[in-house]
Amino acid sequence: MKKVVLVFYLIGCTCASYGQEKIKVETSTETMDTVQYSQLLRAYNKIIRAQEEKLSLFKIDLVGPYLFLVSNWEDKDAARNKVINLAFEQKVNPNWSWIVESYLRSDRDDFQEVQILGGIRYYYFMNKRMLRGKSANNFSGNYFSAVSTYGHRFSKNDDHATINLLYGIQRRLGKHFFFDINFGLENIFKAFENRETGIDFIFTGKWGISF
Template identity: 30%
Template structure:
């Protein structure tokens, strides 16, 4: 009984205090808004990109479209390609890293320019080595914004060479009015086509198991030796490369 009386008195006292507060004009109420501060946003970006996590070696498996032309002007030709890149990047200095790996390229082309469904299919594996200079890394480390990791802008030099090539195709022969099937596997000495790339790009980590790497720059390719035919003299070609990879990294 005493416990019930005590509870009722406590409830009445709390009610009277609330009523007095409501009648008092000096009492004001405000609702605090939830706002994301600049420092909290920066901490979130650092967490996503792992900007403050020290890493020495990064293993990367990424994909990128090689070439995709859905339709030509006559809506009959199409081309689709994909690159799979497997690379290991190791930091030898907070601003410098070395890379090594392979690049697998697959390309399918369908031609109907003359009303015949010709097609080509090729697969190629290339070996790649390179180095990168993350030019803003040292300054960011001095400012306490990043660690010895792989998130940053860079200038890179990369060399590559095909080591395996497979080709298969079907083309219409107008002289015989028949389709001719062709298949060829190139040997290593037939693929003497080394290339050198000068790249500018940026790489960012995406959480613990992801990365994105975008770069662009000129490529110098040397063609020489024997390739599907007789021996010929060396020639050089300059092209412009653009690569955008996204994949797994750990």
């Protein structure tokens, strides 16, 4: 009987020891995963300038000039693109900002069109960012936007005007780069020649230099 009790006692000790080792390994693994996640999060926040306080941002888009340069120069219309696209955004408070933007559209011979945009943006995640200890004034966030645009074509003395409701994602990349994409509904109430008034879907994407 004593031998049986001793055998069960040894088995119990072995199982308890194994369980403790398993808990230690699992705890160590969880700690390692948490540390790695924290390191990745810190690196990501550094890239998008999450802790930087900045109330204004000047942006120069590089996508338009790039597409202009690589367009098919055998086709005049194919080379038409946004050659110069400039924007300035100013924070009013952590959640709200106003933005003005302008661009020139051109083909390989001369400038064809100029457009001016003005509007507001609402960054709806900024309160959560502040609760996490991040800056709410670095222009990295998701937003809703209402903008109005006015365009003029030089060659035909033709005008174009819209009011747009958009959803967008903007991120700062390092100290001097950004990307900004948005999409939504464009209400064209004054159209260029050969275009119709009405509501249309719009998508824009920008990547470039910011100051």
